[in-house]
Amino acid sequence: MDPAERRREVVDALFRVVIRDGLERASLRTVAAEARLNVGSVRHYFATHEELKRFAMRSMIDRVGSRLHARAEAVGDAGTLTREERKEVAASLFAELLPLDEARRAEVTVFLDFITAARTDPSLQDLAREAATGARALARRVLTWLELPAGVDVELECERLTALLDGLGMNAVLYPELIGGESCLEILRTHLDTLIPPPPT
Amino acid sequence: MDPAERRREVVDALFRVVIRDGLERASLRTVAAEARLNVGSVRHYFATHEELKRFAMRSMIDRVGSRLHARAEAVGDAGTLTREERKEVAASLFAELLPLDEARRAEVTVFLDFITAARTDPSLQDLAREAATGARALARRVLTWLELPAGVDVELECERLTALLDGLGMNAVLYPELIGGESCLEILRTHLDTLIPPPPT
DNA sequence: TCGAAAATATCACAGCTGTGATACAACGGA
């Protein structure tokens, strides 16, 4: 079997364990069992536990990052869109970072565990920082593309938006009974409306 | 020595371990060592590890909750304040939830570890839910007290504000080099200004 | 002063962890 695919299987098994029991329960043995392998086989592809975790976190970042990049490229020609249309495009782009379906919920859940673990795990810190700066770069790019009204501090709004997205994702993952995916999307749209007032009806 | 104070000492030791190494490293042995005790002494006050963690999380919630409650009570007579003054009161109240100094940074750090752990730890879930609903109740109360302009959805703004506060706190704790306490406060003030437009100068 | 209660301390045990070492099987080119 293709080694790359085996690695992917192991990483998927790790994700399932993290979603079910949290990252701290994702030991070599539990992940191997989830992947229907034994520790020896897992360690044939990942020399150490640390390497497995780093590879998994990188896979997650790359997956989300490439998806966002593809979406951002697809709307390269902005001149033909009205402000309202661009707002809708921006909303659906940022929505990729919200737990709106099971796949994205899984991503946000795993990602939250990884970045909180990175606070005290030096081997994950560079990846967490990379993801954080990447999210800010995306937000900055989209906000400038939206051509905010004069007098608006783009850097501040960039930080406010990323914080809002992180907060929404975290709350929707930790308290699904308090706030669902639909509310997240509605709040995101409202937020963009406060940045660019909608035309009066 | 007063048993209540001993418990507090142990809990403080646990907080220090969590801040330094994360909640998953806060074993009975590491906490006991941090408190300059042995496991037997710690277990004399907390029968099980689970009981210790629950007590610590409850202490944290109570501490922050009572501080917020005291501040909210202190400004009970709202009629004498202008809208701008009330906005400033609201900002300083919500600022209690942001890592603006070392004490609050420690609180947010520990709290973040607790609520993420609660996702997969049934023994902490009720406390996490209590904290989440409490934060929303506070935000709802303050937002109605601010008398937002007509047409503003208070429930939605309540959720948007709590998500923003959570996101700001999380980012400031996880990426202190990307966003500091001052930026959090500035963003919070900006957010309140978008809810209640400031008078033109 | 005595003695019970509270507090502190130590040991042992089973279970889990990462990792090193080693063995066994499968496969694919010379």
Added chain:
DNA sequence: TCCGTTGTATCACAGCTGTGATATTTTCGA
């Protein structure tokens, strides 16, 4: 066919974990 590479599997070891049981010390009121 042979052999080296790749993949799979198993064992052992030290270290950490929570917890039960037990021992020792300290405290403090009758």
